[in-house]
Amino acid sequence: EAGVVQSPRYKIIEKKQPVAFWCNPISGHNTLYWYRQNLGQGPELLIRYENEEAVDDSQLPKDRFSAERLKGVDSTLKIQPAELGDSAVYLCASSFSSGEQFFGPGTRLTVL
Amino acid sequence: GENVEQHPSTLSVQEGDSAVIKCTYSDSASNYFPWYKQELGKGPQLIIDIRSNVGEKKDQRIAVTLNKTAKHFSLHITETQPEDSAVYFCAGGGYNKLIFGAGTRLAVHP
Numbered sequence: 009e010a011g012v013v014q015s016p017r018y019k020i021i022e023k024k025q026p027v028a029f030w031c032n033p034i035s036g037h038n039t040l041y042w043y044r045q046n047l048g049q050g051p052e053l054l055i056r057y058e059n060e061e062a063v064d065d066s067q068l069p070k071d072r073f074s075a076e077r078l079k080g081v082d083s084t085l086k087i088q089p090a091e092l093g094d095s096a097v098y099l100c101a102s103s104f105s106s107g108e109q110f111f112g113p114g115t116r117l118t119v120l
Numbered sequence: 121g122e123n124v125e126q127h128p129s130t131l132s133v134q135e136g137d138s139a140v141i142k143c144t145y146s147d148s149a150s151n152y153f154p155w156y157k158q159e160l161g162k163g164p165q166l167i168i169d170i171r172s173n174v175g176e177k178k179d180q181r182i183a184v185t186l187n188k189t190a191k192h193f194s195l196h197i198t199e200t201q202p203e204d205s206a207v208y209f210c211a212g213g214g215y216n217k218l219i220f221g222a223g224t225r226l227a228v229h230p
Contacts, residue, residue: 050124114162
């Protein structure tokens with residue numbers, strides 16, 4: 009069974025530029041999570057989707073971050089404009105309802 | 121909200137020794153406590169979890185204990201092997217809302 013797929017794996021951009029991350033969850037998983045992991049820290053939840061509905065986006069910085077999961081499968085997380093402090097690993101995870109969360113390999117973002 | 125603290129931040133052991141990582145949590149409503157292993161360049165992988173109605177759970181060389189009264193839980197790895205070297209994260213909360221600790225970097229020396 010294929011795991012959670014994320015792309016790109018690495019991204020380097022200059023500050024104020026936009027950036028987007030893509031996630032394809034495990035087939036059949038209706039719940040999708042986006043996390044941010046700063047260097048030397050644990051993952052922090054940004055947003056959780058149940059199918060195509062964002063049910064918890066309380067930690068998403070909505071002035072510059074946006075996310076979508078239009079058909080309840082793939083998801084995209086966008087940052088516009090990026091700031092230096094956004095440098096981190098962005099992790100996507102999926103689960104079947106309230107089951108075990110399976111994480112993807114992450115996208116390492118560097119903002120210069 | 122929930123706050124999870126994890127200790128130690130780094131742990132170095134000799135192959136064959138045991139390793140113990142401890143976490144405390146603040147929200148008494150938390151009912152799910154997973155442990156994840158993260159290797160370099162990879163996402164976290166669940167290694168064991170425990171629910172609030174259970175005090176201890178074991179899976180081969182790995183065990184987790186939970187003390188709800190004291191609000192702390194621990195990961196025990198016995199007979200450590202070099203391939204156990206990684207960063208380990210505890211987490212607490214509910215299935216859909218996990219708060220992660222800051223991680224423990226475990227090094228197992230041959």
